Amino acid sequence: MTYNESIVSLPDLRYVEIHCPCGTKVTLDMEKPPSEFNKTHGNFTPKECPGCCKDYDSAIKPAVDGFQRAYRALLAVPKSVTFRGVSSASREGA
Numbered sequence: 001m002t003y004n005e006s007i008v009s010l011p012d013l014r015y016v017e018i019h020c021p022c023g024t025k026v027t028l029d030m031e032k033p034p035s036e037f038n039k040t041h042g043n044f045t046p047k048e049c050p051g052c053c054k055d056y057d058s059a060i061k062p063a064v065d066g067f068q069r070a071y072r073a074l075l076a077v078p079k080s081v082t083f084r085g086v087s088s089a090s091r092e093g094a
């Protein structure tokens with residue numbers, strides 16, 4: 001059995017993209033230090049879509065905020081940790 005594996009290093013995962021049902025995609029830079037506003041409010045993920053001004057699904061913000069916190073913690077040890085991905089094609093056969 002062959003696996004189509006890919007090793008992803010931390011800097012390659014730098015951006016996270018949020019897709020809204022209206023078609024707007026927002027790309028967030030996880031490496032960027034939080035702005036003063038974001039530090040004060042503990043915000044990384046915007047609350048609402050800039051395209052249609054509707055709130056994102058309430059599950060998105062805590063999940064992406066938590067992921068960014070983990071990402072920034074991992075940046076302290078970037079050479080020690082990599083991510084290993086498996087393509088969706090080979091996952092279907094598993």
Ligand SMILES: [Zn+2]
Binds near residue numbers: 022052054
């Ligand atoms: Zn939208």
